[in-house]
Amino acid sequence: MSADTESGFANRNLAVDMPGVEWRAVAKSVGITLLLGLLAAPLVAGSSYIGYVALTVVIFAVMASGYNLMLGWPNLLVFCPAALAIIGGVTSALLVNVFGVPYLVAMVSGGVVAAVIGGFIAFSAIAIGSSFEIIIATLAFEEIVYYVFTNWHAVGPTGISNVPAPTAGPLTFQTQLEQYLFLLVMLTISIGIVAVFDRSLTGTLTVATSENEDLLRSIGYNPKKYKFIAVVVGALLLGIGGSLYAHVNGLITPGGFTLDQTVFLLVIAVVGGIRTVHGPIVGAIVLVGLPEVVRMFGLSNMKPYIIGGMLVVVVLFFPRGILGGLYDAIDNRGDLSWQFWK
Amino acid sequence: MVLLETLVNGLIQGSIYALFAASFTIIFGVMDIPNMAHAALFAGGAYVFYQATILTGLPWPVGIVVAVIAIGLLGAILERGIFARLYDRTESEYVFAIILATLGLARIFERAFAQVWGHEPKEVPLAGLQSGSLHAAGVTVTSLELLVFIFSIASFAFLYWVINHTETGLGLQAIVQDRDLARLKGVNVGRTFLIAFVLGSSMAGVAGVLNAAMFSLTPDMGSSLLIKAFIVVILGGIGRVVGAAVAGYALGIYEAFAILYLSSYYIYATEFAVLILFFLLKAVVLSEGEDDLGAAIADRVRGLTEVTR
Numbered sequence: 001m002s003a004d005t006e007s008g009f010a011n012r013n014l015a016v017d018m019p020g021v022e023w024r025a026v027a028k029s030v031g032i033t034l035l036l037g038l039l040a041a042p043l044v045a046g047s048s049y050i051g052y053v054a055l056t057v058v059i060f061a062v063m064a065s066g067y068n069l070m071l072g073w074p075n076l077l078v079f080c081p082a083a084l085a086i087i088g089g090v091t092s093a094l095l096v097n098v099f100g101v102p103y104l105v106a107m108v109s110g111g112v113v114a115a116v117i118g119g120f121i122a123f124s125a126i127a128i129g130s131s132f133e134i135i136i137a138t139l140a141f142e143e144i145v146y147y148v149f150t151n152w153h154a155v156g157p158t159g160i161s162n163v164p165a166p167t168a169g170p171l172t173f174q175t176q177l178e179q180y181l182f183l184l185v186m187l188t189i190s191i192g193i194v195a196v197f198d199r200s201l202t203g204t205l206t207v208a209t210s211e212n213e214d215l216l217r218s219i220g221y222n223p224k225k226y227k228f229i230a231v232v233v234g235a236l237l238l239g240i241g242g243s244l245y246a247h248v249n250g251l252i253t254p255g256g257f258t259l260d261q262t263v264f265l266l267v268i269a270v271v272g273g274i275r276t277v278h279g280p281i282v283g284a285i286v287l288v289g290l291p292e293v294v295r296m297f298g299l300s301n302m303k304p305y306i307i308g309g310m311l312v313v314v315v316l317f318f319p320r321g322i323l324g325g326l327y328d329a330i331d332n333r334g335d336l337s338w339q340f341w342k
Numbered sequence: 343m344v345l346l347e348t349l350v351n352g353l354i355q356g357s358i359y360a361l362f363a364a365s366f367t368i369i370f371g372v373m374d375i376p377n378m379a380h381a382a383l384f385a386g387g388a389y390v391f392y393q394a395t396i397l398t399g400l401p402w403p404v405g406i407v408v409a410v411i412a413i414g415l416l417g418a419i420l421e422r423g424i425f426a427r428l429y430d431r432t433e434s435e436y437v438f439a440i441i442l443a444t445l446g447l448a449r450i451f452e453r454a455f456a457q458v459w460g461h462e463p464k465e466v467p468l469a470g471l472q473s474g475s476l477h478a479a480g481v482t483v484t485s486l487e488l489l490v491f492i493f494s495i496a497s498f499a500f501l502y503w504v505i506n507h508t509e510t511g512l513g514l515q516a517i518v519q520d521r522d523l524a525r526l527k528g529v530n531v532g533r534t535f536l537i538a539f540v541l542g543s544s545m546a547g548v549a550g551v552l553n554a555a556m557f558s559l560t561p562d563m564g565s566s567l568l569i570k571a572f573i574v575v576i577l578g579g580i581g582r583v584v585g586a587a588v589a590g591y592a593l594g595i596y597e598a599f600a601i602l603y604l605s606s607y608y609i610y611a612t613e614f615a616v617l618i619l620f621f622l623l624k625a626v627v628l629s630e631g632e633d634d635l636g637a638a639i640a641d642r643v644r645g646l647t648e649v650t651r
Contacts, residue, residue: 075434077434077437077438077441124618124621124622127622127625127626128621128622128624128625129625131433131434131437131438132376132437133621133624133625135376135437135441136376136572136576136617136621137617137618137621137622139569139572140569140614140615140617140618141614141618143569143610143611143614144611144614144615144618147607147608147610147611148611150607151605151607151608210434263445263449266442266445267446270442301453301457304449304450304452304453305449305450305453307446307449308445308446308447308448308449308450308453309446309450310446311442311443311445311446311449312424312443312446312447312450314442315428315439315442315443315446316424316427316428316443319435319439
């Protein structure tokens with residue numbers, strides 16, 4: 001009962017985690033996503049422009065869900081989601097283009113490679129500890145990834161083009177509607193993963209690591225493990241999101257995944273509501289959709305003002321984002337973010 | 343000959359990093375505000391100068407004064423309007439909020455500069471300094487390069503004096519160490535922070551004018567320098583003016599020599615790798631309460647030699 005007490009307790013708790021998941025709540029979260037997504041399908045079929053925006057919204061919602069997982073639950077300020085996404089995207093595009101691997105295998109491989117890199121990042125971030133140093137170190141890591149990919153002959157500054165559309169066995173998702181439905185399935189799975197995490201003991205304990213680490217350690221849990229899990233699962237989703245991006249757009253370039261993209265994912269997560277399951281979807285609709293709406297009114301190139309302005313306003317007045325604020329307003333009994341939609 | 347020329351090039355490049363890092367030292371190093379919009383203040387100073395001298399036709403000293411006042415004022419508005427509201431949040435929330443808000447501000451300013459003055463790079467002449475040059479020992483430097491070198495040294499000397507020998511600087515150090523205790527001891531927290539932030543902003547504005555005169559003026563001319571400034575201030579020892587100056591010149595000289603053998607991509611990648619290694623090393627070596635990596639390592643080494651003796 002001395003040296004291995006900590007890990008012994010923690011392992012036992014992880015083992016009893018899965019039966020502890022509130023499956024009904026997870027089913028509700030997943031069902032809502034799928035239902036609203038399907039209701040939007042006629043819009044996609046009706047116009048190629050709205051269809052294009054919808055595809056972008058869903059891809060960014062998947063990536064932001066992954067990012068939200070590391071940012072929200074353990075409160076680890078990892079600032080390299082774009083690097084993880086492009087690692088997933090490049091892995092999957094190269095596997096399909098060069099080795100002819102079936103798409104779904106390539107996509108999962110992209111996610112796994114991103115998750116492994118995410119594991120190293122999580123390990124370093126936990127060792128570094130101070131939030132500020134984690135931000136700068138991960139920003140530096142993102143720059144290194146950018147330099148490596150632009151210098152690597154297989155990718156280069158122009159990136160990988162002619163990436164084939166996603167396929168699943170005999171099905172090829174070629175038209176916008178087909179791609180939308182495929183992406184919707186992927187988004188639903190991602191939301192499912194986040195919801196299971198959120199509604200399990202692991203998720204609750206991960207939130208606890210951001211509140212009081214010492215207290216958590218004193219009752220026999222290992223806070224590092226929960227942070228690690230959140231970052232690795234988040235990196236997996238980011239990698240898969242990067243793969244979807246590459247194959248739906250047919251192109252992935254290192255220049256498209258630098259600090260700008262990180263900030264964009266950050267804004268989506270923060271505006272939608274950090275540590276809310278559906279926040280990234282709301283954020284993606286607002287942040288991808290709004291600039292398009294503004295462009296329709298002829299005020300082109302307003303995107304930097306919208307993104308910048310939203311960041312400042314949200315930080316000053318709505319730190320919990322749109323969904324977080326809404327939940328607070330509906331049920332004003334303190335922090336209910338992890339008891340989503342009870 | 344190549345050696346001397348490279349060394350001079352390195353010193354000039356280092357002066358540019360040091361120039362930017364000087365104003366960043368007070369805001370990020372001393373005041374603990376990781377201001378991602380610092381590059382926008384830097385470019386803003388240059389645009390104000392450009393507007394005043396080239397477009398309006400004022401003489402250049404007036405242009406510098408206008409730039410200092412305008413950017414100082416902008417800094418005051420930012421500090422009062424945004425940062426002052428965030429100081430009371432907990433450590434990780436504070437860092438997160440500052441970084442988010444300043445990233446947003448950087449977006450807004452860069453876009454605004456581009457819309458008002460246009461995207462295309464602009465030449466910014468500064469008192470005919472670009473054309474004058476000095477030759478010594480086979481190396482040629484323009485008068486402007488010399489001025490930048492002198493000015494960056496002067497900035498650090500000025501900062502050192504402000505931080506260590508004025509009431510504002512000493513008050514600032516007290517506030518950063520313990521805000522409540524400083525307030526209790528009669529330091530005017532709000533005013534000290536405001537003065538320091540305005541000072542840092544104005545210095546960034548002047549640095550921007552010099553940088554624009556050396557290269558060209560674009561809305562994002564500071565963004566690549568910002569990440570270098572983080573490297574310089576962090577490796578120099580956070581809050582240490584002399585450390586930041588040395589780190590700035592060292593970085594410039596390293597780049598000037600490394601470019602003889604490596605492509606620039608590898609050079610930048612190695613710099614970032616060093617930064618990450620520094621954080622990891624710090625995390626592994628330092629124990630609770632220590633904050634000086636150099637002293638800690640010396641301490642451990644001394645411990646080892648004592649054991650082996």
